[in-house]
């Protein structure tokens with residue numbers, strides 16, 4: 355018995371890192387997890403692992419930057435399963451690191467925003483009508499400590515995440531009486547494939563800012579996500595939960 359028994363949870367960006375850990379944890383707690391990722395093979399692999407561990411899951415290909423595709427995807431999930439209890443959005447890209455603002459191009463900004471920010475908006479927009487009808491829903495977007503504090507040399511990423519945090523606060527107030535909560539999560543640097551190409555200098559800077567003096571684990575972030583995506587998160591909305599090893603205490 356788990357606190358997601360009978361629920362259907364979509365995890366966008368579920369094919370790797372934090373999204374894969376959240377998919378696995380939510381499935382272990384009884385949820386049927388729709389693992390959605392732009393890399394279909396990775397979504398399938400996470401879903402297969404969940405099923406081999408006795409959990410319930412399907413894999414779907416999804417590009418969160420595609421507004422029409424996102425709406426079709428969520429409607430098809432609702433048609434297939436008859437419910438949509440929670441959405442976890444862990445899809446994201448890091449964009450340029452260790453790059454001064456003068457070297458950032460319009461294409462850099464557009465690419466990062468289209469996935470990290472617009473993806474969050476399209477998912478939320480498409481989920482709300484379904485959740486409003488059900489008078490229940492949980493939406494969790496993975497932001498970043500970078501969006502709270504600003505990491506130098508990665509301005510497109512920082513602006514996408516600070517905008518995401520603000521977006522969540524605004525929508526939370528719009529739907530506060532509808533049984534829907536929407537929150538974000540602000541991890542500090544976490545050991546995932548996303549950091550494979552992050553420059554040594556940027557990584558060192560980020561770890562040096564963490565009082566615990568280490569990288570976080572995807573499983574540690576997944577625990578916070580699982581709470582925010584569960585029915586237990588009933589009186590917290592518009593909040594940005596911290597998973598930063600003490601870097602942020604506000």
Ligand SMILES: NC(=O)c1ccc[n+]([C@@H]2O[C@H](COP(=O)([O-])OP(=O)(O)OC[C@H]3O[C@@H](n4cnc5c(N)ncnc54)[C@H](O)[C@@H]3O)[C@@H](O)[C@H]2O)c1
Pocket residue numbers: 366367368369370371372373390391392393396416417418419443444445446447448469473496497498499540541542543544545546547548549
């Ligand atoms: N790893 C960290 O240090 C860290 C810290 C703070 C915040 N975050 C945020 O956490 C989230 C997950 O990061 P991660 O470290 O697990 O990264 P990751 O690269 O391991 O996983 C991200 C997943 O998102 C998918 N994805 C990328 N673009 C997509 C798109 N357009 N549509 C659908 N899926 C897409 C990728 O294929 C991948 O499976 C991201 O939003 C990231 O910004 C990560």
